[in-house]
Amino acid sequence: MNKPENDTALTPSDASGKLIELRGVSKSFDGEPVLKNFNLYIRDKEFVTLLGPSGCGKTTTLRLIGGFETPDEGSIIFEGKDITDVPPHARQVNTVFQRYALFPHLNVYDNIAFGLRLKKLPKTEIDERVHKMLDMVMLKGFERRKVSSLSGGQQQRVAIARSLINEPRVLLLDEPLGALDLKLRKDMQKELKSIQQAIGITFIYVTHDQEEALSMSDIIVVMSDGEIQQIGTPTDIYNEPKNAFVADFIGESNILDGTMLADCKVKFAGHTFTCVDSGFAPNESVDVVVRPEDVDVVEPGKGMLTGTVTSVTFKGVHYEIIVDIKGFKWMIQSTDYVSEGATIGVYIEPEAIHIMKKSKYSGMFGDYSSYSDELEELSNAEEEEEE
DSSP: OOOOTTSOOOOGGGGTTEEEEEEEEEEEETTEEEEEEEEEEEETTOEEEEEOSTTSSHHHHHHHHHTSSOOSEEEEEETTEEOTTOOGGGSSEEEEOTTOOOOTTSBHHHHHHHHHHHTTOOHHHHHHHHHHHHHHTTOTTOTTSBGGGSOHHHHHHHHHHHHHTTOOSEEEEESTTTTSOHHHHHHHHHHHHHHHHHHTOEEEEEESOHHHHHHHOSEEEEEETTEEEEEEOHHHHHHSOSSHHHHHHSSOOEEEEEEEEETTEEEETTEEEEOSOOOOOTTEEEEEEEOGGGEEEEOGGGSSEEEEEEEEEEOSSSEEEEEEETTEEEEEEESSOOOTTOEEEEEEOGGGEEEEEOOTTTTSSOOGGGOOHHHHHHHHHOOOOOO
16 A cells, blocks of 8 residues: 655555555546545555545546546556556446435336346356345345335345446445435444455545544555645554644544653643653654543642543443543543542553654644534534545
């Protein structure tokens, strides 16, 4: 998986199995840049997720790979061949859209068989492949059902089967689970990953749902403002964010201004902490990330820092606690209840402190003074009419 130009270069062994490349791609709509000198490659048989907020360029990236858009600059490479001007039907790529795009006048069987009939394949081969797909997506026995009578999850399975039956090298999935309810969405996440592993082709998945990306992906490409912010495994992205945007977008984070006094010594919130990071200049200004679940609540006299609890919300498996520490609102996730207005101490292990270079996103995230579940839910519910 290629990285942004300002990131660490990959070794030749990292580039093995390269399938798709976007080289120096730029794309604008109505004079507004959506992608800016975008460089990315994707290996064969990976489950890759393009993750980011509305308008970051992830759907445009998907449409460029699928051939539905043409870059203003740069090229799209597939197995070493330039396919920039190759139309969608001539690429070894199929797409599953959020709205499924099924044929309402055809039943389940005929929807899935549609592409094979266009190729004029023998009826026996079509029948064999359709039933194989029905088994894979767990719709055996639904052959003669009208698609309008199916649930959202069943319609999504039909759309996936119809895309896979043509045996593409790559399946593009554009927010395919966005219209499903929470429980069904989680079930389909597991099914999609199982299908990808079973058939062994590349899946490129677009979402703004961080949990979805973390649970399904081999590789996550975090995007913002038409640029790649970080590429890595779900574990790497969560545990070692590259900048404040990634730290804030992937899960919850307390992000504070700090000063790296020396290797493994950082000062923030008026206290000097031992950490595990090194390689920074003496007294370099940095961003410090501490995940809410990594903060221990202790008695005030036993903590490194002391603060006042301003709100407590029960979340089922833990309490979400907002604590004012010297004017900065920390979020803490703890299974121990504390009351609003209480004075508490906090203790942070060295491994829980992550140091990041300053970036254009520094100072924009991490203080929960205006934190609101309602606003967060409204933001997540926005329909993406990006790109």
